[in-house]
Amino acid sequence: MNLSSSVVTNESSKNQRISKPYQCSLCQVKRFKNIKGLYQHETLKHNDYKIPLSDIPSLPSNAIQEFRETIRFFIKKKLPLNFSKTGKQIIRIPCSESQFISIFGPWVQRYSPCKRKYTCFFKGQDADATMATILQDTEWSGR
Template sequence: MCKGVKPISQRQNKCFICMCRENYSESSEKLSKNYKNLQGLSRHETLIHSNYNIPRVGLIPQPFEAISEFKKTLVFLIQNKLKNGYQERKQHVNAPCLESLFVGTFHGNIKRYSPSREYYYCIFSGVEAYETLSQIFKDPKWSVREYKNQQQTWVVLVSQDTNQIQPEMVIQWRRKKIKDEANHVSEAGYIFLSFMIDQIYY
């Protein structure tokens, strides 16, 4: 499993190394395979370490109050997509998000972390996913919005049709960067959510 991405001689040699947390040491670094670019290292991660999910070392934990407020914000953003009379079943949400805030919210449920691409990936599907996300968000009604005349709009995480691919909620964190013609770089972490919705009439 990869510990992280370490450039050798910074930008001079443009060489990257994948460091295993279990057996990496400064003395063993020279024995590790080097990659000339991030594409090569990314392929290595995908093929060899596709289940790696240990967050980056050195993240500063967020206060409990900040994480709780962030969870409420996520529920609001999801609820805002549960429209009455929607036109698209597939919904997307994105918002600025600190890496440490994402990890503090979804720790224990991160399916994959890619050090080279700087992204985290979570996936929730099936009946049990409703309860899991209810516990994460601390809100048992995060997935449903009530309307008049006994109408409800839901986040769909399970399908009765076994011949179909089961619906899922995918939650990711990625770092977005902008580089202008003067080589000035600005960056920010973002959270991305994608999910299916449906409406029920009673």
């Protein structure tokens, strides 16, 4: 499989929004009228912020392995048979923050405290090898 670029995101706690007034948790100075303004500020000023919350509980190894199998299932379900399409592939995975961080923690490129959203990008020739390492399966992309 030629996976030139993929994006994996986790959007946890969509119903848990920051209460008014909207203040940047990273700057501790800026206040915004609405959540959209706060998110725009995060995107422009803190676009490389990738430190997850410190109070995320760790999971037992068997739960992590089960989640890896679930991720493989989601990926195989998303990709068509005889997958040869190159370009960006976006895969959204419904999971808890602790599940996402336990698997993708070292590869998180962006974390948005406002939306509690983690994003990982896997690009280039090393994308397949990186995903094989993350999922602990060299045959992860085969159907």
